[in-house]
Amino acid sequence: MSANSATVGTSDINDDIDTATRLAIFRKMTEARLLEKRAYDLFLQNLVKGTSHLGIGQEAIAAAFGAAMKPDDYTFCTYRGHNHTLARGVPMAGILGELMGRECGLLRGKGGSMHLTSVEHGVMGSYAIIGAHLPIAAGAAWSAQYRGTKQVAVCFFGDGTTNIGAFHEALNMAVVMKLPVIFVCENNLYMEYTPIASVTAVTHPAADRAGAYGLPSIIVDGNDGDEMYRAATKAIELARAGGGPSLIEAKTYRHGGHSRADPASYRPKEEVQKWLALDPLPRYRRRLLEHGVSESALAAIEANVKQQVEEATIAAKASPSPSPDLITRDVWADGGSSWRN
Amino acid sequence: MAELTYRAAVAAGIAQEMERDTNVVFLGEDVAGAGGVFKATVGLLERFGPKRVIDTPISEQAILGAAMGAAMTGLKPIAEIMFSDFLAVCWDIVANEIAKARHMTDGQMTIPLVIRTANGGGSRFGAQHSQSLENWAMAVPGLKVVAPSSPADVKGLLAAAVRDPDPVIFFEHKSLYATKGEVPEGEHIERLGEAKVLREGKDVTLLALAAMVPRAVSAAEVLQETHGISATVVDVRSLVPLDTKTILREVNKTGRLVTVEENPRLCGWGAEIASIVAEESFHELGAPILRITTPHIPLAAADKLEDLMIPSVERIVDSVRKSLE
Secondary structure, three states: OOOOHHHHOOOOOOOOOOHHHHHHHHHHHHHHHHHHHHHHHHHHOOOOOOOOOOOOOOHHHHHHHHHHOOOOOEEEEEOOOHHHHHOOOOOHHHHHHHHOOOOOOOOOOOOOHHHOOEHHHOEEEEEOOOOOHHHHHHHHHHHHHHHOOOOOEEEEEEHHHHHOHHHHHHHHHHHHOOOOEEEEEEEOOEEOOEEHHHHOOOOOOOHHHHHHHOOOOEEEEOOOHHHHHHHHHHHHHHHHOOOOOEEEEEEOOOOOOOOOOOOOOOOOHHHHHHHHHOOHHHHHHHHHHHOOOOHHHHHHHHHHHHHHHHHHHHHHHHOOOOOHHHOOOOOOOOOOOOOEO | OEEEEHHHHHHHHHHHHHHHOOOEEEEEOOOOOOOOOOOOOOOHHHHHOOOOEEEOOOOHHHHHHHHHHHHOOOOEEEEEEEEHHHHHHHHHHHHHHHOOHHHHOOOOOOOOOEEEEEEOOOOOOOOOOOOOOHHHHHOOOOOEEEOOOOHHHHHHHHHHHHHOOOOEEEEEEHHHOOOEEEEOOOOOOOOOOOOEEEEOOOOEEEEEOOOHHHHHHHHHHHHHHHHOOOEEEEEOOEEEOEOHHHHHHHHHHHOOEEEEEEEEOOOOHHHHHHHHHHHHOHHHOOOOOEEEEEOOOOOOOOHHHHHHHOOOHHHHHHHHHHHHO
16 A cells, blocks of 8 residues: 555455446546536636535545436435536536526526436435425335335435434434435535534534434545445445435535635635545545556546536537526426416 | 215325325324324224325424425325424425425426315414414415315315325314215315305305305305395315406405405415405405404414404404495
8 A cells, every 4th residue: 555545545455346336436526526616617707696515525425326326216415416416427518507597407597506406317306405305305215115116315415414303303204114215414524614513412413313213323434435335335235125224424525615605714724634635536546546447547537527528518608598488387287387267 | 975074074085095096195193093183084094004104203394305205206195284383393395395396496396295284273272283374385386275164175175186286285174173064975076276156145255265164154144134235155265276267256246355364464365365356356346355364463272362363253244244334
């Protein structure tokens, strides 16, 4: 192992994850990183309006789950959901277009950055009210259980969510009903602007609560693509086999602020430096090289993703604003919005 | 026809739909083993089993969240919120999630679910178990809102709500559970968004909802017999969609509109209807619109006090009579 092995991760070099899977995870992480950077550039150009919450630094979690899930499994995201949406194979232009309020957006501009959804890819919504989607994910899992489809639901959320009631209601109900749902807490150490440790009764906001619901305490290095993939696979297999829910706490770090309005100056420099050294993307790149993947193969993926981002950007910029008649469309299942005769 | 209580009609309506469609599932607090705290769901567990009739923890957000997640993935859940007052603890799921999912996702999601809830006063339960909250739901785009007044409508409108592809909040009135009425034998389904003219008169049109309907009918009888005033009574039944055609037609016939509302005064459902009538039928009106409501005060528990607050037959009669003087 290299001298900086402590920051490279502890995975056994002769392990269970095949190279194709690792390359898929690497590609998803690269896609997420480059697309989020592009989203940030588009803010600065005032082409993305409103707010947006970037997931730069947290890509390994979404990417590993994206690689571990089957196409008909369900993803539930938060408002910081670009990575998770992308990781299910949703086209980049649909994401950028939605951020920019364009016709080509996933929701044709009706949802915005915080509500990315693509039902055809299993992305069952991005939820912007903390905690709301945990019981909703449990409901999708209940439906899968009832219909006997062997689908699982994966619900991603932040550390701040562990202090809201819906988290606890959903955990309890999911365990009682033995639902095929995986709750994934991305602990990036801050609930918005406030250190999670300063407002939480326990050290590990999710894992220390697991025991209250009869679940094992699972803490994973969320910046290690392999460790995340192993945890994802294990929890998904358990859920699919009828073994019920899991709660995973993935330790990670936001490279930027909570939202575009936040420069994140409240975070100590040393802490930021420590976590930047643990950046999941270069770590995983090194891992793949250690596993014998060639530099040129990785560079080719990176070049290809860059090209994808460029093409998506061009497509989104070229896409018109949504048609005004969309406003009154689809309040109801009949396609309309009428509340009277 | 068979005579059923309002509460038995609830179970009959749910059973009819569960029998018809195995994707219909039912969940809530105390709904299965206990048959509901109002005994409105007795027998469903025995008939359809614990996979489809589910006792939940006291977790309203989990109940409605689960119903929403199930609805967006192919099931047709009926979720019970025991008292409508408890909607306040899960209003995020109702107003921010369920109501908005379809429009916000550009039609990608369909949320075919029914939230049944016991609404309204008269049971001496005090301010947190007696409210009439249908106007909360009416104020949120994306929710359909129904409040039946008779056993036949309970069964027929509940069936319509289950079959409707959109989310429906179904307000049952707890003081009506023991009332009886004829319900058609066999499959019975009504249409959402249709008001029902219960009585035709010449002098004034009373619009009422849920428990205010039988009171408005009784008041109309007294007005006719004692005061020679002939009143039309319309059961609004559905606030969203709203049958403005029937409402405007029946108001135009008499030129006088009186709403009888159990909700507190401000922004009650009658205010919206009054505004529609004022905008669209002003020149047909022969007198100012009158709204009879519960005052804008939390409900008291003591019987004598609660009775002074919710519109009574006597208050309806007096108010209508004075407005015609």
